[in-house]
Amino acid sequence: MDGESYEPDQFCLICLVSTEGVGPASIRKVMAGAKARGISLSDALRLPAAELEGAFGIARKVASVIAGLESPLLGGQAVLDWLARVEAQPVFEGSRHYPARILESLRESAPPVLFVLGEPEILARPSIAVVGSRMPSEAAVAAAESFAGEMAAAGVAVVSGAAVGIDTAAHKGAIGRGATVVVPPVGIGRFRWRGIAEEEFLSGRWCLLGQFPPFEGWKKRYALIRNQTIVAASEAVVAFEPRDSGGTWHGCVTALRMRKPLFVASARGSVANRRALERLVRHGAVVLDARCMPDHPAFKKLLDGYRLPPVSAQLPLFDPLDGLQ
Numbered sequence: 001m002d003g004e005s006y007e008p009d010q011f012c013l014i015c016l017v018s019t020e021g022v023g024p025a026s027i028r029k030v031m032a033g034a035k036a037r038g039i040s041l042s043d044a045l046r047l048p049a050a051e052l053e054g055a056f057g058i059a060r061k062v063a064s065v066i067a068g069l070e071s072p073l074l075g076g077q078a079v080l081d082w083l084a085r086v087e088a089q090p091v092f093e094g095s096r097h098y099p100a101r102i103l104e105s106l107r108e109s110a111p112p113v114l115f116v117l118g119e120p121e122i123l124a125r126p127s128i129a130v131v132g133s134r135m136p137s138e139a140a141v142a143a144a145e146s147f148a149g150e151m152a153a154a155g156v157a158v159v160s161g162a163a164v165g166i167d168t169a170a171h172k173g174a175i176g177r178g179a180t181v182v183v184p185p186v187g188i189g190r191f192r193w194r195g196i197a198e199e200e201f202l203s204g205r206w207c208l209l210g211q212f213p214p215f216e217g218w219k220k221r222y223a224l225i226r227n228q229t230i231v232a233a234s235e236a237v238v239a240f241e242p243r244d245s246g247g248t249w250h251g252c253v254t255a256l257r258m259r260k261p262l263f264v265a266s267a268r269g270s271v272a273n274r275r276a277l278e279r280l281v282r283h284g285a286v287v288l289d290a291r292c293m294p295d296h297p298a299f300k301k302l303l304d305g306y307r308l309p310p311v312s313a314q315l316p317l318f319d320p321l322d323g324l325q
Contacts, residue, residue, distance in 0.1 A: 011076030105232035115210035132166025132240030139267035145173035152178025154296035168195035175204030243272040
């Protein structure tokens with residue numbers, strides 16, 4: 001970040017993204033309102049809460065939080081100073097490192113600023129999400145690690161969360177053979193690697209993609225939003241041992257809603273696993289054999305041959321995402 005300079009509105013934008021309770025949709029409304037009035041974002045943030053609510057369409061609670069910011073410019077500067085100390089950087093929408101896939105998939109829910117640690121160039125690679133159970137079978141762990149390594153070795157960035165189980169196996173497999181993208185459900189200041197040895201971390205290629213206030217801890221809604229971002233940042237999703245509820249199920253349904261190719265693999269035959277696979281296949285998922293995962297050429301052939309099914313009228317009944325904007 002040395003030598004970089006920022007405009008006052010960028011300081012304010014970083015402050016807003018770093019403020020708990022102010023989401024991307026609200027930030028975009030403030031930005032649009034400021035543009036319509038021909039004023040700077042800095043000036044817009046000086047408006048009273050009632051005006052932000054009435055004229056800009058911001059929810060009352062959020063408008064109060066925004067109006068209560070003491071100094072957005074100084075707040076943004078403080079975040080930038082901290083980012084510099086940990087060798088992270090802000091990536092603004094429209095800049096060369098901001099993934100176009102995220103904006104295309106999330107639209108108004110896309111974070112206007114991402115906090116990136118590691119190598120942002122990785123975000124420009126072809127990408128596959130590898131996600132799954134926190135309590136997977138040994139066969140699924142081995143399959144996820146091997147598959148992620150195979151994809152990474154072929155130049156594909158493997159995108160996953162930061163949970164134990166399949167997420168950790170995916171990162172472990174990818175970081176040693178190529179590159180991995182970590183999308184945590186916490187602020188980047190609270191993130192800690194799990195299951196990755198220090199030597200792997202130091203010698204591997206990785207990128208940490210933060211979208212929440214840097215020092216915020218885990219929240220359920222953060223986990224759900226994180227799932228959306230993982231899917232949005234990827235060209236396809238491979239899910240290991242989904243059940244018909246929980247985070248992996250939510251990610252699978254999100255993939256179907258975003259019209260992303262979805263592949264599911266399981267080495268378990270529990271009722272919940274079978275039910276999940278049956279329902280997901282009905283809506284377009286393709287089943288892979290966890291004990292014989294495809295190599296990169298075979299998977300690319302599967303991906304090239306994937307055909308999105310018609311949108312099902314039943315899909316919205318799976319897992320409503322209301323309140324995540």
